[in-house]
Amino acid sequence: MNSSKIIGAIEIGTSKVVVLVGESAAHGKLRIIGKGECASAGVAKGEITDFKLASECVHRAIVEAEQMANAKIEHVFIAQTGKHLESFYNQSTVTVMSSDNIVRRTDVERAEKDAKSKELPQNRLYIHHIRNPFLLDDRVVLGPVGMGGKKLQVGYWCVTGDKNKIRDHVGIIGGFGMRVDDMIISSLASGVMVASADEKKSGVIVLDIGSGTTDYAVYRDGFVVYCGVVPVGGDHLTNDLSLGLRINRKNAESLKVELDKAFIDKSEAENRIWMIGDKGIGERNIPVQSIVKIINARMEELFNIVLKQVNVHVPVRELSAGAILTGGSSRLYGIEQSAADVFGIEVRRGQHPEWISKDIEGPEYSTALGLFHYALTAQESNSERDDGAQKQKSAGFIKKILNFKL
């Protein structure tokens, strides 16, 4: 399959819809040839609240991207986020069958199948099965076939989502006569863009802080060991500022965006910054201290929630490569510091590889870019990826969705 393919990476975000069009060539190379963007409507906290409105936005973005690329999207990969995503770890143990205690292919398959086939409640659906390393007689091994041992264990991080909410996403794309090849959760998509293989080996947490949600993935020994979603993002910050400072949302939003060193440095004492007040009431100035307090409280809480959730599975302090922040809200001034204060590890902002062009290098594009990685992976054979995120066969996934009758 060497002919080039046109791949569309679509992220239906809370603040905007991003559509990137890439042309894949042989040898897993990809060229990004189109971009479409549209401010979202009908999406809140990563979930679709108004199907029609959201559809219109997505459509506009797709049209724009296709026009720029001058090509029709053939394969669609979409990102998924939202509070409804849940993940659990499921492990299975099999006894090595052969009398010589050498692990055979069939043993591995049996273990994998067991670990993946946990039944889900009626309204849930698997999105990812992320394999963790094999344990052969409690020894960590990467490829157990051919090795000697009695007991083979394998565990998967299984990410599941609400059927209806997944269907919303797939349905929007389907509404334009397009077929969704696969769905990838946002945290994993962002993770592949900003964390290096080395960092994933030493242990790293990637946080994609968007407008409506914060998606995070934890890697250790090169594997995804945990991922999750906190339905708190930049919108909450805007809302907090608007309520706390009693200003309207528009002012709160611009305050948040413009917040930078200049404000904070001048502010050490009781500094006040100028602000356009509510209409008709004239201007008002607001103490910088109050702005900082509101933001710090929200950010600290957000990071603490992540910390609490992750610590149950992996002690955050043991992630020696630290934390990487990406997503639109990671532009917020001073955010690394507040993350570092909570996590107690080094925190940096994520950087995209240099080959990515200027107009899509911002942190808000991590997820959409990451989708291409998965698109390419899917295109290659079923070989395992370095991060161990093995997708369930896309056909099966989509078939399940389509069976609902959109």
Place this chain on the structure above:
Amino acid sequence: MENENFSQPNTYFASDIAGEDVRVKIIGVGGAGTNAVDRFHFDVIPGVRLAAINTDAQALASSLLEEKVMIGRGVTRGLSTGGEADLGRKAALSDRDKITHVIGSANLVFLVAGLGGGTGSGALPVIAEIAAERGAQVIAFVALPFTMEGNRRRQQADDALRELRQVCDAVIPIPNDVLLQDVADNATVLDAFAKVDSWISQGIRSICTMLFNTGMINIDFSTLKQAFISRGGKTLFGLGKGTGEDYAKNALKDLFMCPLLHLPESATCADRLLVNIIGGTDLSLAQVNEIMEMITEKFNSSDSTVIGAVVDERLNQTLEICVIGTTDIGGHKRAVRPNPPSVKPRIEVVGEEFGSNTGEPEKQTEVAKPQEWIPGLEKAGEKGAKPPSSVSVHASKLAHASKTGGIPQNEFSFVQKEEQRGFFDKTERNLFEGQDLDVPTYLRRGIKITL
């Protein structure tokens, strides 16, 4: 929907009418509610009666109120409910007769309680229901527990709030969290609770004053009823006070900065808005006009604002504003038709009214002009004009109203949808360890924000 012409005999003093028609009862329920009502000192307004209902005999005994009713003797044996809403509910159900008796013939019942505890959360919905069954207009002021009080109390409060919204004409929730924003750092607990009490009492007093006091612009009972015609929607409630030379402006500023108007759960736009202004003898009509203009613009309620203005001779260079608004459930029906407030008509109308307790003729002049606050509280079209003095309106005039009031005016930028209904309104609640993450962190943690 038709007005009941309560105020027809308007040639008398308003208080006379009140004596006949409006019988107000303010009932404190549970510990917090009783304490609050205790501190009201409402005796100054004739025709308003206070009562307390509680399960805790000891707490009741210490209340200064005359009418005190203990419920649920068989359930709690005169003790408190210990925070169990179920017990509170059982107590109320077991003493329906007593409650009915307390409500008596009152046709406007204010219920005051702190939700989260047993009696407040459990008994209050039952009491509200009984009052509503008896045909009374029921307005509940409820304090919501601090976030730090924990999940259980919050859950109980939430449940109670939901039930109340079904049976009350208006429910005005006041989250205690907001107290931490509004009191001085060294304030005591008592100071803080006194603040809630004063908010509630100002709200109630404001409504009562509108009904009973003769003022520049009076509001009668049927107008009030109309203002709370749709149940279950969100409410907004705000108070402002201004003194000094620029008292009108200051009062407006204070109102717009009122913490109660900046709560995650309060509405920022009203489908129906009740505004009451209490000023000194120096209050001019131009000022009233200016104030109304600003308020209708702020709450985007230009065609459904009812105003009451009262002159309190004791006040000088002081102005108090109280706004109470309700919204229709779910819908945002007036996203596209804001009317710029027009100022002129009111001056003459009010002027005439001031002398002569409002008759029909004034309305005629008024209806014929473009209006912003005159049209009725009900959905425009079917029934339009409601004069400021809010005497009932005749159908003949309604035709007028819909003609003149319907002039499309588009110059106004309309408020964005999310600003109307609170940003996370349509989404599921965002709970983590019992806290609603959509509510600002600083508010839940009581971090004080200076403005």
